[in-house]
Amino acid sequence: MSAPNLKIENLHVEIDGTEIIKGFNLxxxxxxxxxxxxxxxxxxxxxxxxxxxxxxYEITKGSVxxxxxxxxxxxxxxxAQAGLFLAMQYPSEISGVTNADFMRSxxxxxxxxxxxxxxxxxxxxxxxxxxxxxxxxxxxxxxxNEGFSGGEKKRNEILQLLMMEPKIAxxxxxxxxxxxxxxxxxxxxxNDLRGPEFGGLIITHYQRLLNYITPDKxxxxxxxxxxxxxxxxxxxxxETEGYEWIKEELGIEDxxxxxxxxx
Amino acid sequence: xSVETNVSIDANxxxxxxxxxxEPEWLLNKRLNAAKQIDQLELPKPDKTNISKWDFSxxxxxxxxxxxxxxxxxxxxxxxxxxxxxxxxxxxxxFQDGQPIYSQVSAKLEEQGVIFTDLxxxxxxxxxxxxxxxxxxxxxxxxxxxxxxxxxxxxxxxxVYIPKNTEVEAPLQTVNWQKDPKLGLVNHVxxxxxxxxxxxxxxxxxSFEKEEKAVSNVLTEVYVGDGAHLSFGAxxxxxxxxxxYVNRRGHVAKDGKLEWALGQMNEGSTVSENMTYLxxxxxxxxxxxxxxxxxxxxxxxxxxxxxxxxxxxxxxxxHGVMKDRAxxxxxxxxxxxxxxxxxxxxxxxxxxxxxxxxxxxxxxILLIDEDDVTAGHAASVxxxxxxxxxxxxxxxxxxxxxxxxIIHGFLEPxxxxxxxxxxxxxxxxxxxxxxx
Ligand SMILES: Nc1ncnc2c1ncn2[C@@H]1O[C@H](COP(=O)(O)OP(=O)(O)OP(=O)(O)O)[C@@H](O)[C@H]1O
Ligand SMILES: [Mg+2]
Numbered sequence: 001m002s003a004p005n006l007k008i009e010n011l012h013v014e015i016d017g018t019e020i021i022k023g024f025n026l027x028x029x030x031x032x033x034x035x036x037x038x039x040x041x042x043x044x045x046x047x048x049x050x051x052x053x054x055x056x057y058e059i060t061k062g063s064v065x066x067x068x069x070x071x072x073x074x075x076x077x078x079x080a081q082a083g084l085f086l087a088m089q090y091p092s093e094i095s096g097v098t099n100a101d102f103m104r105s106x107x108x109x110x111x112x113x114x115x116x117x118x119x120x121x122x123x124x125x126x127x128x129x130x131x132x133x134x135x136x137x138x139x140x141x142x143x144x145n146e147g148f149s150g151g152e153k154k155r156n157e158i159l160q161l162l163m164m165e166p167k168i169a170x171x172x173x174x175x176x177x178x179x180x181x182x183x184x185x186x187x188x189x190x191n192d193l194r195g196p197e198f199g200g201l202i203i204t205h206y207q208r209l210l211n212y213i214t215p216d217k218x219x220x221x222x223x224x225x226x227x228x229x230x231x232x233x234x235x236x237x238x239e240t241e242g243y244e245w246i247k248e249e250l251g252i253e254d255x256x257x258x259x260x261x262x263x
Numbered sequence: 264x265s266v267e268t269n270v271s272i273d274a275n276x277x278x279x280x281x282x283x284x285x286e287p288e289w290l291l292n293k294r295l296n297a298a299k300q301i302d303q304l305e306l307p308k309p310d311k312t313n314i315s316k317w318d319f320s321x322x323x324x325x326x327x328x329x330x331x332x333x334x335x336x337x338x339x340x341x342x343x344x345x346x347x348x349x350x351x352x353x354x355x356x357x358f359q360d361g362q363p364i365y366s367q368v369s370a371k372l373e374e375q376g377v378i379f380t381d382l383x384x385x386x387x388x389x390x391x392x393x394x395x396x397x398x399x400x401x402x403x404x405x406x407x408x409x410x411x412x413x414x415x416x417x418x419x420x421x422x423v424y425i426p427k428n429t430e431v432e433a434p435l436q437t438v439n440w441q442k443d444p445k446l447g448l449v450n451h452v453x454x455x456x457x458x459x460x461x462x463x464x465x466x467x468x469x470s471f472e473k474e475e476k477a478v479s480n481v482l483t484e485v486y487v488g489d490g491a492h493l494s495f496g497a498x499x500x501x502x503x504x505x506x507x508y509v510n511r512r513g514h515v516a517k518d519g520k521l522e523w524a525l526g527q528m529n530e531g532s533t534v535s536e537n538m539t540y541l542x543x544x545x546x547x548x549x550x551x552x553x554x555x556x557x558x559x560x561x562x563x564x565x566x567x568x569x570x571x572x573x574x575x576x577x578x579x580x581x582h583g584v585m586k587d588r589a590x591x592x593x594x595x596x597x598x599x600x601x602x603x604x605x606x607x608x609x610x611x612x613x614x615x616x617x618x619x620x621x622x623x624x625x626x627x628i629l630l631i632d633e634d635d636v637t638a639g640h641a642a643s644v645x646x647x648x649x650x651x652x653x654x655x656x657x658x659x660x661x662x663x664x665x666x667x668x669i670i671h672g673f674l675e676p677x678x679x680x681x682x683x684x685x686x687x688x689x690x691x692x693x694x695x696x697x698x699x
Contacts, residue, residue, distance in 0.1 A: 052657050055649055080659035092654040096672025096679075105668060106658035143672070160658060 003030030004167035011062035038221035083167030150177030187212030207239035297414035322447025361419025382420030517543030556589030
């Protein structure tokens with residue numbers, strides 16, 4: 001297996017006729033972890049959902065390629081099967097479907113018919129990953145996300161990440177709602193995945209997560225695009241100083257996507 | 264001979280039919296009395312479904328001789344599949360066109376004094392006992408044209424009697440196979456669980472004729488005595504040609520418990536009523552139903568629980584999945600009468616629409632005449648949430664499989680909680696076939 005490559009070029013995304021993402025560019029290679037930070041409402045989740053193929057978001061311009069393959073041509077499930085993963089900011093609850101059944105279906109969807117993962121193997125893998133994440137085994141038989149606390153949902157997203165072993169994962173605010181101990185545990189899980197065959201895009205508001213998962217690159221998003229990039233130090237500066245200095249530097253008055261770009 | 268509305272009913276023919284079946288006079292009188300009223304009476308008016316043009320009256324009622332079978336493997340393959348083989352001890356009655364063709368009753372059951380037989384046999388062997396319950400407290404009178412038609416042309420049925428303090432472990436099962444579409448199935452089921460007894464009754468209805476029109480008219484009376492516990496399971500699975508009226512009623516005495524598990528899987532137009540009277544103090548009823556509507560089918564499902572007893576508890580849980588151009592109405596009525604103090608009633612109706620062209624309606628109704636009670640209801644009609652689909656597909660699960668999981672999950676809270684394993688298994692398989 002070669003190192004994966006995700007390439008997003010000049011992406012423009014609209015929702016209900018309003019442009020939210022306005023010329024977004026980013027390239028992520030295997031072995032790299034990128035972080036995206038940025039004030040509320042600047043288009044971070046929109047970007048993540050659009051890459052995964054959320055039906056409400058319309059891509060009006062630009063391209064997304066995974067290992068040279070046109071992602072935007074693919075159905076949502078095909079994107080996942082190609083190796084993309086999105087840990088969602090607000091995961092859905094699905095009543096009546098157990099966590100275990102769901103994950104087994106997901107794993108088997110990736111495999112050829114007749115080559116499904118054996119039940120024993122699946123159970124062992126799930127138990128092992130749940131242990132890594134210090135999750136109570138009872139969660140495997142609970143209905144998917146139903147009645148899970150905020151932090152439990154996040155942990156469950158990471159459990160899916162570990163089970164699916166994607167090439168490129170986008171993690172949208174995986175740290176929000178996690179207590180300090182959980183943050184460490186989840187970070188350990190993600191760090192275990194790090195390697196030349198895995199690339200990650202971490203969307204977060206807090207430097208704290210980046211203390212555990214050191215990013216190779218940090219990008220700041222405003223008005224639906226990246227306005228500044230740097231290394232892990234950039235995140236530290238944002239933590240202490242906020243976003244004002246960037247806005248001043250770039251002459252941005254209102255960072256939200258609805259606003260016209262000033263510069 | 265066919266029976267048609269506005270055609271005068273031939274009393275002589277009915278008398279002959281009754282005689283042929285060795286019926287006691289009281290039953291013949293019920294037939295004749297009902298027959299006189301058919302033309303005057305109107306069809307019932309199920310809430311929100313207009314059935315005025317549905318023809319429940321054109322059918323033949325005399326099946327003649329239907330030969331018995333010696334072995335279950337002589338049965339139509341699809342009928343064989345309905346037989347619950349989950350318990351070692353088997354108590355089974357098989358009917359073809361309303362006539363008993365196979366009976367297997369364990370020695371233990373006979374020792375216990377349990378009666379489990381077809382209605383005609385019960386009427387001739389235990390006339391007084393049957394008379395006591397036939398159109399008893401659960402059905403006070405001829406209520407409308409369909410009850411009148413039912414009583415006049417009754418041609419099938421089952422009688423179950425569990426003596427007091429008797430516990431029957433293995434389920435008592437009937438398989439009702441309607442083969443000849445010309446024949447109406449006019450079936451009357453009576454289940455009596457005397458004080459402190461415990462039993463499980465399971466009935467299957469099936470037909471395989473899609474095209475030719477047929478009629479079924481089924482009344483069921485269930486009497487649960489003081490402290491008795493009865494689980495009543497049914498899987499209705501008539502093919503498209505069958506027009507169905509089915510009314511299942513329960514009457515529960517002090518501290519009695521009645522659990523209904525109904526799989527409403529008919530393919531044809533159906534009016535299904537299910538009513539439980541919680542008469543005794545501390546009585547309890549739980550109704551769980553799973554329904555599927557598909558093709559052009561129109562169905563109306565009404566579930567009532569009426570509380571008279573103090574501290575009575577009633578629970579209704581109905582889930583339905585609608586496909587194609589099907590129309591289904593789900594009515595739930597919790598009625599708490601004056602003086603039924605400390606009672607508790609709860610109901611939930613949920614409908615999942617899989618097609619833009621399907622129509623579904625859930626109507627929860629609470630009618631409460633007593634202050635000192637608690638009650639609640641919930642209802643929803645909706646399509647599959649696109650966010651749920653996105654979520655599942657984002658994990659690589661293809662659309663069809665994601666839908667399958669969501670539908671399965673939607674029905675699971677009912678199917679998974681059904682008190683009778685055989686009903687659970689049969690329904691899972693049927694659901695798989697019909698909607699997934
Ligand atoms: N369905 C929608 N309809 C209308 N506007 C929407 C919709 N979804 C998102 N938006 C708008 O798009 C903008 C970007 O939203 P997005 O969720 O991408 O922000 P974000 O950067 O992830 O914010 P946060 O940090 O708060 O999570 C917001 O102004 C939001 O209100
Ligand atoms: Mg967001």
